[in-house]
Amino acid sequence: DSGVTQTPKHLITATGQRVTLRCSPRSGDLSVYWYQQSLDQGLQFLIQYYNGEERAKGNILERFSAQQFPDLHSELNLSSLELGDSALYFCASSVGTSEQYFGPGTRLTVT
Amino acid sequence: KNEVEQSPQNLTAQEGEFITINCSYSVGISALHWLQQHPGGGIVSLFMLSSGKKKHGRLIATINIQEKHSSLHITASHPRDSAVYICAVPYKETSGSRLTFGEGTQLTVNP
Numbered sequence A: 001d002s003g004v005t006q007t008p009k010h011l012i013t014a015t016g017q018r019v020t021l022r023c024s025p026r027s028g029d030l031s032v033y034w035y036q037q038s039l040d041q042g043l044q045f046l047i048q049y050y051n052g053e054e055r056a057k058g059n060i061l062e063r064f065s066a067q068q069f070p071d072l073h074s075e076l077n078l079s080s081l082e083l084g085d086s087a088l089y090f091c092a093s094s095v096g097t098s099e100q101y102f103g104p105g106t107r108l109t110v111t
Numbered sequence B: 001k002n003e004v005e006q007s008p009q010n011l012t013a014q015e016g017e018f019i020t021i022n023c024s025y026s027v028g029i030s031a032l033h034w035l036q037q038h039p040g041g042g043i044v045s046l047f048m049l050s051s052g053k054k055k056h057g058r059l060i061a062t063i064n065i066q067e068k069h070s071s072l073h074i075t076a077s078h079p080r081d082s083a084v085y086i087c088a089v090p091y092k093e094t095s096g097s098r099l100t101f102g103e104g105t106q107l108t109v110n111p
Helices: none
Strands: A005-007 A010-013 A019-024 A031-038 A042-050 A053-057 A064-068 A074-078 A087-094 A106-110 B004-007 B010-014 B019-025 B032-037 B043-049 B052-056 B059-064 B069-074 B083-090 B099-101 B105-110
Touching (some): A005 A087, A010 A019, A019 A087, A019 A106, A042 A074, A042 B099, B010 B019, B019 B032, B019 B083, B019 B105, B032 B069, B043 B052, B043 B059, B043 B069, B069 B083
Parallel strands (some): B010 B105
Antiparallel strands (some): A005 A019, A042 A053, A064 A074, B004 B019, B019 B069, B032 B043, B083 B099, B083 B105
């Protein structure tokens, strides 16, 4: 158990819908990263938050947004969902530049 | 060309064999990560190393910063080692380092 929790574990929804994925980092970790793993693209960095502020952005679509709350949990919002958004979404947390600890992932299926 | 290249992509071994997975990268890094992804999807951080060698049980990771190359070795392989092994490199940033991932090596160890 990495100490990082993600909910829900599985999510099945229809095209055009909006979903919210939630991540709680390890106690004391200020950085939260979101990654997407799809069959054709592999693991890709989406966005990073550090102590409530957006710190880095990767290949994140405009339909996607995220935030980190004062209690350091983070949410990834995916809207106007398309079939191609079906993927595993991981969050990870770390203290500064140290090792990253991954959550169990949320498997999103868009039908 | 990907910034992180792994080889081989697929590897099948017999129980007890010595396994080597290689990773080459093209960017300057502060440290390199080896991750293990289980068939169920969960990702576990195995090593984060910036120089030399690290050992944990039957796993050994080495890195040569000058040659931009790292290897992951598994001694006395076992069927439970079957998983995808992923090499990842961070970018130097002041507050955490998002990761860029290799495509992974699918390891199957047969009894």
